[in-house]
Amino acid sequence: MHVARNLALCTKDCLCLFVCPTGATDTETGQIDFAKCLDGCRLCVDACPSNALYIVYDSYPVKPKKHDDVLSALDALLESKVMQESIADSLKEKSLIAKAIALSNRILAEDCARESRYMLPQGEGTKELLRSIKEETPTIVEKLLETL
Amino acid sequence: MEKVEHSPKAMSAIYSNAAKAAEKQMRFEEATLFSDLSAHFDGKSEKKSATSIDEVKPFITEDLTSLYKEAEALALKEGERGVLRCTTWGKKVTAIHKSLLDRYEKQGDALLEGNNVYVCEACGFINVSPAVPQICPICKAPASRFLQIK
Numbered sequence: 001m002h003v004a005r006n007l008a009l010c011t012k013d014c015l016c017l018f019v020c021p022t023g024a025t026d027t028e029t030g031q032i033d034f035a036k037c038l039d040g041c042r043l044c045v046d047a048c049p050s051n052a053l054y055i056v057y058d059s060y061p062v063k064p065k066k067h068d069d070v071l072s073a074l075d076a077l078l079e080s081k082v083m084q085e086s087i088a089d090s091l092k093e094k095s096l097i098a099k100a101i102a103l104s105n106r107i108l109a110e111d112c113a114r115e116s117r118y119m120l121p122q123g124e125g126t127k128e129l130l131r132s133i134k135e136e137t138p139t140i141v142e143k144l145l146e147t148l
Numbered sequence: 149m150e151k152v153e154h155s156p157k158a159m160s161a162i163y164s165n166a167a168k169a170a171e172k173q174m175r176f177e178e179a180t181l182f183s184d185l186s187a188h189f190d191g192k193s194e195k196k197s198a199t200s201i202d203e204v205k206p207f208i209t210e211d212l213t214s215l216y217k218e219a220e221a222l223a224l225k226e227g228e229r230g231v232l233r234c235t236t237w238g239k240k241v242t243a244i245h246k247s248l249l250d251r252y253e254k255q256g257d258a259l260l261e262g263n264n265v266y267v268c269e270a271c272g273f274i275n276v277s278p279a280v281p282q283i284c285p286i287c288k289a290p291a292s293r294f295l296q297i298k
Contacts, residue, residue, distance in 0.1 A: 002174075004174050008292060034174065056173055056174050057173075066226070066228060066231070067222070067226045067228075069222050069226075070219070070222045070223060070226055070228055070231055071152075073215070073218050073219035073222050074219060074231065074234075075152065075154070075158075076215055076218075076219075077211065077215050077216070077219055077238070078154070078158050078161065078162075079154075079155055079158055080207050080210065080211055080215055081161070081211075082155065082157035082158050082160070082161055082193075083157070083207055084204040084207045084208070085157065085161075086157055086193060086194065086195070086196045087196050087198045087201070087203050087204050087207075088198075088201060088204060089195075089196065090195065090196045090197050090198045091198055091200075091201055095201060096260060096265045096297050096298075097201060097248065097249075097252050097259075097260075097265065098201045099265075099297050100265045100267050100274045100297045101201060101204060101245060101248075101249075101274070103267050103272075103295070103297065104241060104245065104267055104272035104273070104274050105204075105272070106161060106164065106272075107267070107268075107269065107270075107271065107272035108238050108241060108242070108272045109158065109161035110161050110162075110164060110165035110168070111165075111234050111237070111238060111271070111272075112161075112234065112238075113158075113161055113162040113165045114165055114169075114234075115228075115230050115231050115233075115234040117152075118162050118165060118166060119169070120169060121166045121169050121170045121173070121175070121178060121182065126162075126166055129152075129154075129159075129162065133159075133185075137185060137188060140181050140184055140185055140188075143181055144178060144181050144182070147175075147177065147178055148178065
């Protein structure tokens with residue numbers, strides 16, 4: 001695990017610079033140098049007066065599988081939302097409202113995907129789906145399955 | 149795991165969601181790869197040529213009268229609070245689509261006069277107003293999560 005900085009919250013009090021044993025918190029971009037950050041150290045997280053630093057984990061728990069009926073209901077909603085997105089897409093050059101409807105439906109569709117099987121990029125649902133498209137997009141899928 | 153068939157556009161949404169999740173985990177390389185997959189499936193999806201945005205209305209009606217209701221009942225039955233959260237926000241955002249399109253049908257572009265259009269990137273809430281909302285009325289995300297549509 002390593003720490004990351006929420007730049008919108010950081011108040012530049014720099015307590016993280018004082019406590020960091022490796023200098024990972026002191027960078028020209030303002031973001032933490034993930035390569036230098038010590039696994040599990042979290043001194044900066046506790047020292048920050050603005051709660052701008054947080055832990056990013058390397059691994060995530062396996063989620064309990066949801067009931068098939070729930071998954072089917074979410075799949076039906078996902079398809080309805082992307083259908084509406086497609087309709088709005090075809091009008092988005094002409095109308096701000098259509099553009100907003102398209103984006104909003106994409107966000108709603110993503111939420112259905114998240115709650116069904118695909119919350120985590122490294123979750124089994126996402127990996128299974130990646131394996132199913134391996135022939136179609138071999139390079140991307142191989143890279144993802146290797147690094148996830 | 150059971151075999152599930154998703155349309156290309158649904159695949160695009162699944163992978164754009166994965167790209168966002170990877171980005172939140174600061175896994176930028178994976179985020180880019182997922183975005184590439186999302187674009188690939190978006191390119192494969194059937195292109196519509198709608199003549200009016202009102203063509204989404206029958207789908208909105210179906211979502212509100214049946215699909216969200218079914219999903220909500222099943223979420224309650226199975227104790228799936230996350231799914232219930234998704235349907236609670238989703239049906240509210242969808243009801244707002246309906247009222248927005250009804251107003252747009254009556255007023256046309258006069259609806260936009262003196263107003264901007266904002267979308268909450270957390271839940272999809274659409275707001276037509278002169279200034280960005282301070283908080284999302286649906287999901288309570290802060291002003292910084294709103295995107296102005298231009």
